[in-house]
Amino acid sequence: MIRERYLNGAILALLFIVPLWAHLADEPFTITLATRAVIFALAAVGLNIALGLGGLVSLGHAAFFGIGGYAMGILAFHAQSFTPVAEWPFVIHGTKSMPVIWLVAVVTSTIAALIIGILSLRTTGVYFIMITLAFGQMLYYFAISWRAYGGEDGLSIYIRNDFPGLNTLIPLHFYGICLAILCVALLFNAALARSPFGLALNAARQTPARVQAVGLNPTRLKLVAFVISGAVTGLAGALFADLNRFVSPAMFSWQMSGEIMIFVILGGVARLFGPVTGAVLFVGFELVLGGLSDYWLIYLGFLLLLIVLFARNGVIGLLAGKEAVHD
């Protein structure tokens, strides 16, 4: 078995080396693919906080992914059309500044996750899955009917948003931004898992009665995890919209929620680099298998079945074995 930290290091090295090579070899498409993988990985890192640490099987994380996407779309759309986002109670202008867009994406998805979390966490098990799915679908249909922002057709943004000191139109620069954010999210996730909060959350997943008996509120712990998780996935949504320069209701769809969950399961639930591995593999399969057949998802489904049946800890678990116990 390979030790997990070496495996994680190798995956991270790959994320640094491949796009650099692609840049030097003038292969911008590869960089775009890598950017897609990194953004998906970020969305899945978000879900993994709720799913891996908190045991919350959310089938509605596309809600936050879409909210982040639409936060970017709406702000950039108003900036490019020189119209205000709102005029009452005070004038809010659009913006092309990535940091401002990220902030708005994080704040809006945090608020949404708080509301959805408060309502969903009244339930558990299959009901939790269904209620999160319902919220995602509710937002999906809302986006379809939101004519002001393209309705079913979505919104196109002509030029990628700005980041101070970088030319975001150069694929490698935009990739660097996304990778830096992913690294910060991974560091945060690693710290969270070992923190008092992570310890309590992890126990709340396994034995809520014990957590209550030591004076902690398991539902509140799970709610905070859900909110953090939604915020990270929302940020990924804003980056994804920027990558495509396009947002559409599809970002809210249950298929998107399913894909984010597939990234986590494929790579390994609760493993730090599980979501990254899953997202990279997914984008790789999309490229290779998608080139062979339009029905490539059937093959992916088959692979997922094998993973779920024979490698419960995902690809990371398969290669690195059981998670090490931290003393």
Place this chain on the structure above:
Amino acid sequence: MTDPVLATYGLTKRFGALTASDNVSIDLHAGEIHALIGPNGAGKSTLIAQICGGLTPDAGRVELLRQDVTHLPTEARAQAGLGRTFQISALAMEDTVLQNALLGTLSSPWRFFKPALARHDLRDRAMTALDQVGLADHAAMRTAELSHGLRRQLEVAVALTLKPKAFVMDEPMAGLGVDGSKRMTGFLDGLRQQAPILLVEHDMDVVFALADRISVLVYGKVIATGTVDEIRQSRAVREAYLGEAS
């Protein structure tokens, strides 16, 4: 007599036509072990659930250190000083023994960055509790790898880290062998000075060896409360609990 540390007054809980707790009043004083015994279905678990916060009584109240905690949730009762162990071990099996013990030390879990294990104050408190129950050498082990007996000891250690004012222990000897039971009995005997124990236990040898007072619960009603000798000699107990003909 001093004020009780933990007390119930007229606790009543009905499930349809069944009265699971019928006007139950019991108390627990500093330094004592008060055992709660009764045949299966007597309502012991229902009573414990009402004391610890899992169930709300239909009538009556629960007081901890003279504070009415009847309508407080379980976690608030734990914060107020009620430490409990479960009949079936409720532990985070994927975590280490030390991580489980640390749980009781997290008075505020809202710290997101510094590793819990790097907090020396918390770690020391958890290690002291593990040492007390004889699990210090197993601190780095995964809990799932512990034997049943050691898990029971860990249950007590987690409750200890809370530094409770009163313990409620639901069958701490359940599933223990003769040696394990002896060890736990000796340990609980010394623990009463730290905090009094309301002990639910089926093993009568243990109850008679440990208890300062015993309450006998039958069909949700306390039919007798007294010292070991008083309970042994009680005709009502023998008739109702031991099934002796009068």
